[in-house]
Amino acid sequence: MKKHLLLIILTILGMYQSYAEMVYPVSTISEALKKDAHAVIRLHETTFTIKSVGEAIERTHYVITILDEQGEDMARNFQYYDKMNRITEFDGILYDALGSKVKTLKKTDIRDISAADGFSLYTDMKFKIASFTYAQYPYTVEFTSEVVTTNLMYYPQWFPQNDEDVSLEKATLTVLCPKNITLRYKEQKMSSSVQVQTAGEVSTYKWTLENLPALIEEPNAPSNDEIISGVYLSPSDFEVSGYKGNMTSWENLGRFQSTLLAGRDELPENVKQQITQITAKETNKVEKIKKVYEYLQANTRYVSIQMGIGGWQPFDAKTVAQNGYGDCKALSNYTKAMLKAIGIESYYTIIGAGSKQTDLLVDFSSRVNFNHAILCVPVEKDTIWLECTSQTNPFGYQGSFTGNRHALIITPTGGKLVNTTRYTAKDNLVSRKVQVNLDVNGDAIVESLAAYHGEQQEDLSYILNSQNQEDQKKALYKKINIPSFEINQFSLTEKKARIPVVTEKLSLTVRKCGSKSGTRMFITPNVMNASSYIPPKIENRKNEIVLRMAYQDVDTVIYQLPKGYGIEFVPETIKIESKFGTYQSSLQTKEGEITYIRSVTVNRGRYPASVYNEWVDFRKKIVKADKTQMVLVNKGS
Numbered sequence: 001m002k003k004h005l006l007l008i009i010l011t012i013l014g015m016y017q018s019y020a021e022m023v024y025p026v027s028t029i030s031e032a033l034k035k036d037a038h039a040v041i042r043l044h045e046t047t048f049t050i051k052s053v054g055e056a057i058e059r060t061h062y063v064i065t066i067l068d069e070q071g072e073d074m075a076r077n078f079q080y081y082d083k084m085n086r087i088t089e090f091d092g093i094l095y096d097a098l099g100s101k102v103k104t105l106k107k108t109d110i111r112d113i114s115a116a117d118g119f120s121l122y123t124d125m126k127f128k129i130a131s132f133t134y135a136q137y138p139y140t141v142e143f144t145s146e147v148v149t150t151n152l153m154y155y156p157q158w159f160p161q162n163d164e165d166v167s168l169e170k171a172t173l174t175v176l177c178p179k180n181i182t183l184r185y186k187e188q189k190m191s192s193s194v195q196v197q198t199a200g201e202v203s204t205y206k207w208t209l210e211n212l213p214a215l216i217e218e219p220n221a222p223s224n225d226e227i228i229s230g231v232y233l234s235p236s237d238f239e240v241s242g243y244k245g246n247m248t249s250w251e252n253l254g255r256f257q258s259t260l261l262a263g264r265d266e267l268p269e270n271v272k273q274q275i276t277q278i279t280a281k282e283t284n285k286v287e288k289i290k291k292v293y294e295y296l297q298a299n300t301r302y303v304s305i306q307m308g309i310g311g312w313q314p315f316d317a318k319t320v321a322q323n324g325y326g327d328c329k330a331l332s333n334y335t336k337a338m339l340k341a342i343g344i345e346s347y348y349t350i351i352g353a354g355s356k357q358t359d360l361l362v363d364f365s366s367r368v369n370f371n372h373a374i375l376c377v378p379v380e381k382d383t384i385w386l387e388c389t390s391q392t393n394p395f396g397y398q399g400s401f402t403g404n405r406h407a408l409i410i411t412p413t414g415g416k417l418v419n420t421t422r423y424t425a426k427d428n429l430v431s432r433k434v435q436v437n438l439d440v441n442g443d444a445i446v447e448s449l450a451a452y453h454g455e456q457q458e459d460l461s462y463i464l465n466s467q468n469q470e471d472q473k474k475a476l477y478k479k480i481n482i483p484s485f486e487i488n489q490f491s492l493t494e495k496k497a498r499i500p501v502v503t504e505k506l507s508l509t510v511r512k513c514g515s516k517s518g519t520r521m522f523i524t525p526n527v528m529n530a531s532s533y534i535p536p537k538i539e540n541r542k543n544e545i546v547l548r549m550a551y552q553d554v555d556t557v558i559y560q561l562p563k564g565y566g567i568e569f570v571p572e573t574i575k576i577e578s579k580f581g582t583y584q585s586s587l588q589t590k591e592g593e594i595t596y597i598r599s600v601t602v603n604r605g606r607y608p609a610s611v612y613n614e615w616v617d618f619r620k621k622i623v624k625a626d627k628t629q630m631v632l633v634n635k636g637s
Helices: 002-021 069-074 250-261 269-279 285-299 317-323 328-341 454-466 469-479 609-626
Strands: 039-052 055-066 076-081 085-095 101-104 111-114 120-123 126-131 139-149 166-178 184-188 195-199 202-212 230-234 237-240 243-246 304-306 347-351 372-379 382-386 406-411 414-419 429-438 444-453 485-495 501-510 514-517 520-523 545-547 551-560 565-569 574-578 581-590 593-602 605-607 630-634
Touching: 055 069, 076 085, 076 139, 085 126, 243 250, 250 347, 250 406, 250 414, 269 285, 269 328, 285 328, 285 372, 285 382, 317 328, 328 347, 328 372, 372 406, 429 454, 444 454, 454 469, 454 485, 454 501, 469 485, 545 609, 574 609, 581 609
Parallel strands: 039 166, 120 304, 429 551
Antiparallel strands: 039 055, 055 139, 076 126, 085 101, 085 139, 111 126, 166 202, 184 230, 195 202, 237 243, 347 372, 347 406, 372 382, 406 414, 429 444, 444 501, 485 501, 514 520, 520 630, 545 605, 551 593, 565 630, 574 581, 581 593
16 A cells, blocks of 8 residues: 555656646747747847946847747857857757757757858858757747857847747846946837836846737838837947947947047058049049049959957058958048048948848937948038949949938047938939830830939849849849740940939830730730739738838830721820829820820838828729720721
């Protein structure tokens, strides 16, 4: 009897121990958090301990359940390190659906790779990367990492739900800050504000997020950086590699950047002489600047260099002159030095680059969203912006890479936040003239001459400058939106200017340009540029509508009618007006000829989510208008 009792007790204890060892069982995840999710963040704890203005410790504890194959990329942890960031802990555990431990991360499971990516010639940055895979979904991974940093220009930015199709159970950010150091922060879409407690000489700041459903992608939405909940952090006073700075204003941030640039604009004598010589005959300041820019493009190339003071101090101008290469920082500084040599003042500028890059936080001076350096050159009643990393970029053109946003210019008195070039719909014009020669079978020879301006020429410019003729032709086949056609001849030519233009000349054979039915031929007059994009319907749209590019398309299409055919029907003039833009199409007729004229203008801007259905309706009307047909009839001989 005692033996049986002992066996029962041991069994119960064993079951209790097994249950106690189970953590993060999938069964405890609510159905609301599983909806639309491929993974669920169970816990995301970040603790940032500021030791001084020059040292801090960041510890992260991260647990995520992978629900299916599409969430598998989330089952990994990576942590960069360099001379200023030292990893002191990097651990991981894999659990099955019940929460039982399957595997503990071993040193042999951790990859250690250089951040050199084929573009980076110099970098001391490396990554530790670890991931788990498991045959049975769902499963859970847990990672813990700790980094000691002496790069206090950067405080962590806390946005734990940073992917679509991922929900969040709980996340916390805790910052331990000495009372003599002022912590700066900016909350974004937080349901509750920070909790602050002070004990002795340390203040503790804590933020919490709980039960956030998966983010669902919406068309024409702001970037995820603007949508997700979280907290931006930034220092007040800081120190890095012996340099002291203050980030409480854009002016102060600019002053610090100036200290990193000091003494780095001295040129070799031979370069000074060359610059003086090539600009000597120019009396116009803008032309002098252009000559220097052309010299830069002809004599240097871009190579990423992720070194220096936190990656923010450029190589000096003499080094660039000697090597013939540099990164965005070094090449911008080098161009600044060359302009200085001929008495032209310019300003080193830091910016967030990229067509979908989130703009700077105007009301929160920090290093957030900076990733690039360019050059600002003031001239009378104008400003010239120079992209110093490209050997093909037109002089003074920013486009979608650095236009339409804020930048921080570094002046002798500090940083100044300014707007870069704002491109209008007229700047981004496509003007197209098309001649269509129809035959009696409905096939046609189409001759098209189109001039692409501004941001609308960027794709063609890339094709022209980076691909051979054969690849250019392949790219045009993908670009042209006609059901059945052949390219007989084509050419692309480029006019480099502040608003650059790429001219596209096409000769096409288009089959079934007109659809025959008995004696009639039905033709959609917009042969080259018919719109097809209609945003999907969305119930309860949550996010603003963001139209990033203003543009205008103007098409003139002249149809030469086939022998024996006359005009039976042409559509009336169509006009569409909306807060998002305008549309107009009309047809003009004369003996043996029909001229179709179409104009579309779309405004750049941000619009409230409440008008999303109006945006869908605007696009629907344009697509419908572009499908309108005219009818020819065979009158016989």
